[in-house]
Structure formats: C-alpha cells, structure tokens
Amino acid sequence: MTPRPFVDIAAQVGMSPEEVISRVDRWKQEGTIRRFGAMVRHQRLGYTANAMSAWDVPEGRSEEVGRILAAAPEVSHCYERTRAEQWDFNVFAMIHGGSPEECEKVAADLARKTGIENYSLLYSSREFKKISMKYFIE
Amino acid sequence: MDEINKQLITLIQSDFPITDRPYAAIGRQLGISEQEVISRIEEIMKSGEIRRLGASFDSRRLGYTSTLCALHVPREKLEKAVAAINSYHNVTHNYERNHYYNVWFTLIAPSRERIGEILMEIEKAAGVGPVLDLPATRLFKIQVDLPMI
Numbered sequence: 001m002t003p004r005p006f007v008d009i010a011a012q013v014g015m016s017p018e019e020v021i022s023r024v025d026r027w028k029q030e031g032t033i034r035r036f037g038a039m040v041r042h043q044r045l046g047y048t049a050n051a052m053s054a055w056d057v058p059e060g061r062s063e064e065v066g067r068i069l070a071a072a073p074e075v076s077h078c079y080e081r082t083r084a085e086q087w088d089f090n091v092f093a094m095i096h097g098g099s100p101e102e103c104e105k106v107a108a109d110l111a112r113k114t115g116i117e118n119y120s121l122l123y124s125s126r127e128f129k130k131i132s133m134k135y136f137i138e
Numbered sequence: 139m140d141e142i143n144k145q146l147i148t149l150i151q152s153d154f155p156i157t158d159r160p161y162a163a164i165g166r167q168l169g170i171s172e173q174e175v176i177s178r179i180e181e182i183m184k185s186g187e188i189r190r191l192g193a194s195f196d197s198r199r200l201g202y203t204s205t206l207c208a209l210h211v212p213r214e215k216l217e218k219a220v221a222a223i224n225s226y227h228n229v230t231h232n233y234e235r236n237h238y239y240n241v242w243f244t245l246i247a248p249s250r251e252r253i254g255e256i257l258m259e260i261e262k263a264a265g266v267g268p269v270l271d272l273p274a275t276r277l278f279k280i281q282v283d284l285p286m287i
Contacts, residue, residue, distance in 0.1 A: 001176050003159055017158065024193070025156050032199045034280065037154035037191065038147060038179075044187045045147075046287045052235065052242070062276065070279035080276035081206060087239070087270055092206070096284055122235040122242070129224045129232035132190055133246045135200050137227065 039132065042076075047096040049123065051103040053110075054089035056118035062091055065114045069093040074106045088118065095121075139187075142168060144286045146178055147188065151283045154191070194281065197246050204246040205253055208239040208270040209260075216241075219264035226256055239270065 002008055006024070010017040027033040042050065057065045062080045069091065070078040078093040093110075097103040100123060107121055145168055155163040161179075162172040170178075182188050197204050211219045216234075223229055223243050232243035247253045253271070261267035 001161075001180055003161055003172055003176065005160065006156075006158065021156055021158065027193070027195075028156065030199075031196055033193045034196045035152065035194050036156065037152060038150045038188045039190045039192075039194070040147060040151060040283075041187055041189050042284060044185075045284075047284060066276060066278035073285065075279060076282050076284060077280055078278040079206075079274040080278070081272040081274050084208075084270040084272060087208065087272075093279075098287070120237070122237045124233040124235055124242075126234035127232075128220045128234065128241075129229060129243070130189075131227075131230050132192075132194065133197065133202075133230050134227060135195060135197075135202065138248060 042096055046098055049097045049100045049103050051095045051097070051100070051107070051121040051123050053093045053095050053103075053107050054120050054122065055091040055093070055114075055116050056088045057091045057114075057116055059090075065116060066091055068114050069110055072106060072110060074103075089120065142170065143178060143182060146175070147182065148283075148286050150179070150191070202246050202248055203250055203253065203273070204244060205271055205273040207243050207245055207257065208272065209241040209243075209266060210239050211241050211264070211266050215264055215266055219260070219266050222260050222263040226260075228252075228256060 006020045007017045010020045024033065024036065028036055066078055066080055069075055074095050074097060075093045076096055080091050083090050095103045095106050097106060103121060107119065111117060111119060149164060149167065154160060157163055161175040165172045165175045219241060223232055228245050228247050229243050230246060234240055235242050245253055245256060247256065257269045257271060261269060
C-alpha cells in the first residue's frame with residue numbers, strides 16, 4: 001500500500017490524479033459507486049452465524065414488511081424477489097449474529113413485528129466463492 | 139483486536155476519504171500517523187478481516203442485471219456443480235445451505251439473456267437443475283455495514 005493510492009490508479013489509467021479523484025467522488029455522489037472502502041469478512045469479526053431468512057409475504061404487504069425487516073440492525077441486505085415453483089418465499093433478509101440462536105431470536109422477533117408466520121432460515125455451511133464483481137471484462 | 143483497529147475498520151468501511159492522501163486524513167481523525175494507518179490496514183488485510191479496499195458499484199447503474207439462484211445438487215454431483223458455477227466471473231457469491239436447495243449463488247451479467255445462457259450451461263455441465271432464478275423486484279436494504287462487536 002502507498003500513501004497516495006489515487007496517484008497509482010491515475011498512472012495506470014493515464015489520467016491525472018485530480019481527474020481520478022473527481023470521477024470517483026462524482027460516482028459516489030450519483031450512486032454509481034454504492035460505497036467506497038473496506039469490505040470486511042463478517043465471520044472473522046464475530047458474526048459467525050449468517051442466516052438467509054426467506055419470508056412468504058402477500059404481494060400487497062411486501063413494501064411494508066420489507067421495510068420492517070430492513071430496519072433491523074442485524075439485517076445487512078433485504079430484497080423482494082420473484083417467486084418460483086417449489087419455493088414459497090418472496091422476501092429475503094440476510095441476518096447476521098454470533099450464533100444460530102441469535103439469528104433465530106432476531107427472526108422470531110421480526111415474525112412477531114410483521115405478523116408473517118411462514119418463514120425459513122437457511123444457514124450457510126460452506127462458502128464456495130466470495131469475490132467482488134469485475135465489470136466490463138467480457 | 140484493539141480499540142484503534144475497531145475504530146479504523148468502522149471508519150474505512152463507510153467513510154474512506156476520496157482525497158490525495160486518504161491515510162493521512164484517517165490518521166488525523168484517529169490521532170495516529172499516516173504510516174501507522176497504512177501498517178495497521180496492511181496487518182488487518184493480511185489477517186483476513188478486511189477482504190478488499192475499494193469501490194463497490196451499483197451493478198444496475200453500470201447497465202448490468204443480477205439475480206439470486208438456487209439449486210438442488212445431490213452429494214455425488216456437488217464438486218462438479220460447484221466447479222461449473224464458480225468458473226464464471228459473473229458468480230460473486232456461492233454458498234452451501236442447509237435446505238433441499240443446497241447451493242445458492244449470485245450472478246451478475248450484462249443482460250437477462252446472458253443470465254439465461256449461463257444457467258443453461260451450468261445445468262448442462264453438471265447434469266443438475268432446473269436452477270431457480272430469483273431476480274430482485276424491490277430493494278429494501280443493500281450491503282449495510284454491521285456494527286463492530
């Protein structure tokens with residue numbers, strides 16, 4: 001690592017460092033860059049259990065329920081997704097905790113708050129891959 | 139992990155300075171030198187708690203589309219299926235989960251057509267499927283930093 005990382009990037013892409021900084025800044029402000037910083041491995045920081053919670057939410061309630069799930073600090077991601085055959089659930093929330101019991105407690109609490117009774121917690125037992133996407137390399 | 143490292147990770151997770159000398163700016167906030175910031179980050183990266191330092195793009199704004207995929211893979215086909223799935227740079231996350239659908243991966247591609255192609259190729263290569271293709275229809279929360287514990 002060097003003290004002036006944007007100077008290094010500028011040299012690689014043939015721009016001035018000021019140009020690189022202003023582009024990154026602009027992309028951040030307009031949302032093209034969602035976040036700029038450190039990507040942490042949650043498991044190494046004590047979040048040893050991560051549960052993908054999946055909820056069967058009536059279509060008319062997904063906005064309201066999604067907001068309730070997303071408001072929990074233990075939830076890092078929350079989406080509504082299309083339904084599929086042989087899969088009952090349409091709203092997903094990633095719950096992070098120190099143990100499966102903690103995740104279950106968070107989910108039970110969210111079930112009470114939302115009134116959604118049909119949900120399932122899927123724990124990851126192995127990580128086969130985790131990378132950041134590289135765009136425009138096709 | 140000491141208190142300064144916790145503060146450092148909290149700070150650079152969400153608020154990395156986009157300036158000529160970012161580590162000097164971080165150092166001023168934490169009351170340590172630029173060089174100490176750099177060596178602490180290097181150490182944290184080496185120990186694996188930070189996986190990468192940089193930009194995370196909104197794939198939709200770059201014209202890409204993404205989906206979550208689920209697949210039932212019998213034990214004897216698992217190795218082959220995982221190798222086929224992981225061979226695509228479009229696959230960013232892939233986990234085994236405790237469910238009938240035991241393999242879950244995310245896919246980012248320039249078009250829905252390309253996603254369809256990749257899923258067909260995976261099904262064919264590993265003799266598995268059909269893959270459940272579950273694109274998001276609404277986003278309520280994306281990749282929010284968790285508090286340091």
